[in-house]
Amino acid sequence: MAASPSLSISHRIHVFWHEGMLNHDTGYGVFDRGEDPGFLDVLDKHPENSDRVKNMVSILKRGPISPFITWHSGRRALLSELLSFHHPDYVNELVEADKNGGKVMCCGTFLNPGSWDASLLAAGTTLSAMKHVLEGQGNIAYALVRPPGHHAQPTRADGYCFLNNAGLSVQLALNSGCEKVAVVDIDVHYGNGTAEGFYTSNKVLTISLHMDHGSWGPSHPQSGSIDELGEGQGYGYNLNIPLPNGTGNRGYEYAMKTLVVPAIQKFDPDMIVLVLGQDSSAYDPNGRQCLTMDGYRKIGQTILELANKYSSGSLLIVQEGGYHVTYSAYCLHATLEGILNLSPPLIPDPNGGYPEDEAFSVKVIDSIKRYQDENVPFLKV
Numbered sequence: 297m298a299a300s301p302s303l304s305i306s307h308r309i310h311v312f313w314h315e316g317m318l319n320h321d322t323g324y325g326v327f328d329r330g331e332d333p334g335f336l337d338v339l340d341k342h343p344e345n346s347d348r349v350k351n352m353v354s355i356l357k358r359g360p361i362s363p364f365i366t367w368h369s370g371r372r373a374l375l376s377e378l379l380s381f382h383h384p385d386y387v388n389e390l391v392e393a394d395k396n397g398g399k400v401m402c403c404g405t406f407l408n409p410g411s412w413d414a415s416l417l418a419a420g421t422t423l424s425a426m427k428h429v430l431e432g433q434g435n436i437a438y439a440l441v442r443p444p445g446h447h448a449q450p451t452r453a454d455g456y457c458f459l460n461n462a463g464l465s466v467q468l469a470l471n472s473g474c475e476k477v478a479v480v481d482i483d484v485h486y487g488n489g490t491a492e493g494f495y496t497s498n499k500v501l502t503i504s505l506h507m508d509h510g511s512w513g514p515s516h517p518q519s520g521s522i523d524e525l526g527e528g529q530g531y532g533y534n535l536n537i538p539l540p541n542g543t544g545n546r547g548y549e550y551a552m553k554t555l556v557v558p559a560i561q562k563f564d565p566d567m568i569v570l571v572l573g574q575d576s577s578a579y580d581p582n583g584r585q586c587l588t589m590d591g592y593r594k595i596g597q598t599i600l601e602l603a604n605k606y607s608s609g610s611l612l613i614v615q616e617g618g619y620h621v622t623y624s625a626y627c628l629h630a631t632l633e634g635i636l637n638l639s640p641p642l643i644p645d646p647n648g649g650y651p652e653d654e655a656f657s658v659k660v661i662d663s664i665k666r667y668q669d670e671n672v673p674f675l676k677v
């Protein structure tokens with residue numbers, strides 16, 4: 297397995313996982329609604345189901361990058377740890393909902409029996425992964441967790457998320473002495489919860505590349521548009537990159553090169569968090585961005601280069617969405633293959649022949665670049 301000479305080799309990814317997270321049962325229905333209209337013979341599993349994560353575990357255990365992975369057991373977060381990101385009233389609401397047998401927190405977001413324990417495991421496992429990097433026990437850690445977290449805001453659940461796993465880990469990094477943390481969120485949806493949690497902070501640069509889906513209701517009032525730049529001291533430290541449907545591998549590569557790399561360069565973080573969703577893939581039921589394995593691999597390589605250059609190689613990867621039960625696992629493999637800087641591709645793309653046309657995306661990305669250059673103070677320095 298040769299590594300390209302221009303990049304340093306990262307020999308190992310520390311994966312944090314706990315099978316108790318499989319016990320979050322989101323049920324069946326018409327797509328994610330949990331509704332049985334009574335006239336369909338076959339209902340969908342909720343998109344955020346345990347099968348998707350079982351395949352992510354198995355491709356890392358049985359696939360060709362298994363020799364590069366060290367497995368660690370996750371743990372439950374303590375309630376007190378949640379308060380670094382979440383409001384106590386919201387944590388109490390979740391505890392009460394669990395005691396009462398469950399609650400529909402918002403559209404498609406079901407706290408069922410077993411869900412709260414899985415949520416605590418997802419949060420605690422992500423904290424353990426971050427701690428591993430902070431303590432220098434490994435440069436690169438991956439929190440393979442569910443339920444996902446990046447929509448969970450300090451005071452509310454949203455979009456299948458209850459606790460903001462990445463946000464909690466960022467806060468841990470800050471509390472442990474990191475001065476600047478950069479978050480790059482490539483899930484196909486806006487990382488509104490993480491953005492909200494650090495909206496007034498200039499210590500956390502949140503960058504989100506997402507579908508231009510806008511607000512989707514009371515649980516997700518943020519629009520993800522380019523003018524949501526942060527407030528107060530945090531003004532300019534929330535960079536939204538809403539991308540056209542079908543942006544594809546070359547469009548993402550252009551967005552990374554044009555918008556993400558220069559922002560990280562200027563910000564100069566001492567920790568990078570990759571918020572990873574495979575729902576930006578070409579086959580995801582919840583996304584329309586059309587990445588294939590090649591695109592994920594390239595993003596992984598770029599993130600590795602950024603970590604090596606700016607954060608002494610320190611990188612935490614946090615699992616978010618990704619709802620195609622098999623292709624998500626392949627895209628995870630490709631991303632980690634990029635982060636390990638392994639070449640050539642060790643698994644062929646089972647369906648990578650997506651016809652790309654990035655011309656419109658390039659125009660949009662150029663216009664976002666112009667807007668950010670005019671309006672973001674730290675990019676001008």
Ligand SMILES: [Zn+2]
Binds near residue numbers: 573575617618
């Ligand atoms: Zn998503």
